[in-house]
Amino acid sequence: MINRAPVALPQSFWLHLVLPRAVILLALVTISSTVRVPVGFLYVLLVADILFFIRQFLRFQANADNHLQSMGGMTLIWAGYLVTLVAGFASISLWWGAFLFSSQPETPELFTDQMDRLHAAEYELSLSDDLLSLTFNGTITFGLTKRATELIAENPQLVGVRLTSNGGHIYEARGFANLIREHGLNTMVRGDCSSACTLVFVAGAHRSMTPDARLGFHSYALEFGSTLPNLDLEKEQNKDRDFFRGQGINEAFLIQMFDEPNTELWYPSREEALKAGLLTQ
Missing domain, CATH: 3.90.226.10 (2-enoyl-CoA Hydratase; Chain A, domain 1)
Incomplete structure (x- = not known):
């Protein structure tokens, strides 16, 4: 197993939490409203996203532990936890929307x-x-x-x-x-x-x-019936x-x-x- 060198907490905050999750959330906005993805494939993507989300948090947490051991402050760590929480709720909402959008029937003909x-x-x-x-x-x-x-x-x-x-x-x-x-x-x-x-x-x-x-x-002659009013x-x-x-x-x-x-x-x-x-x- 390859051990990764610790990353400074500010860098980990942006590279491991904020930027990757922002890209994923933007992709989820698209597939929950405009691009109809097959439901079966959505399940595969959902599992991959859950695993990636866990990996994001664990990498941030490892760097947060190193930060604390180096006598660093808690401010950026709490910010990371807050981002993780908000991103989790946003991901759940968007994934739910993506499944609803892909499951609904095609727009019926007027x-x-x-x-x-x-x-x-x-x-x-x-x-x-x-x-x-x-x-x-x-x-x-x-x-x-x-x-x-x-x-x-x-x-x-x-x-x-x-x-x-x-x-x-x-x-x-x-x-x-x-x-x-x-x-x-x-x-x-x-x-x-x-x-x-x-x-x-x-x-x-x-x-x-x-x-x-x-x-x-x-x-x-009338096409239907024998009489129509006012005709x-x-x-x-x-x-x-x-x-x-x-x-x-x-x-x-x-x-x-x-x-x-x-x-x-x-x-x-x-x-x-x-x-x-x-x-x-």
Whole structure:
């Protein structure tokens, strides 16, 4: 066993007690609040710290004994005991905090964030390869207007929107439609564009369809239940009928567009769509 030469008590106070413990306490502050360390590894670190803390105190005590034998005073020895006591309580508190921090579950996803993520999974809204059009596929649902607003603001070069959708929430469709009309974007249907999607389509400055595309219309219905207070389906239909009228759709079509029961879809032919003014080219 190697015997260590005695160290002057002031030097031992700083080197054996204060500085090492200060470094350890700073590390404990980090792992008790910001860095999540696995609990198993924390136990290993805790045992190592306990052993090191004992070693710190024993080395200081050995130098304190030498100090007393040399007729030194008690002031610095009592200061060392006080530092040891305070550091011990601080270490216990910080180790307790580190175990609590590492044991708690990850921050749960906020309900609003979860719903936004789930709704976003129901559709795809992306830029075309030429960066001139937005391509929308899927269900018209919550968050669509917000996402479309962001993309349009980020891409002022956009000239059109390509649609493939079986519909969805009429209020989001209205928001998307108003956005398209405000920016003078063109609309094109690829595949089916039914129900609420037709409101988005008719908002286009110029409107077109691919050869195999279809527009599907039906009367309005509630998604849940048969009635809701203060909600008049006929009033809602007339509101959107006025939007179609403002986009140049003829009166004969406006009378017929909501005649189909909400359980069925009416697909006007291309000739009927041209005659009605749904298609501009």
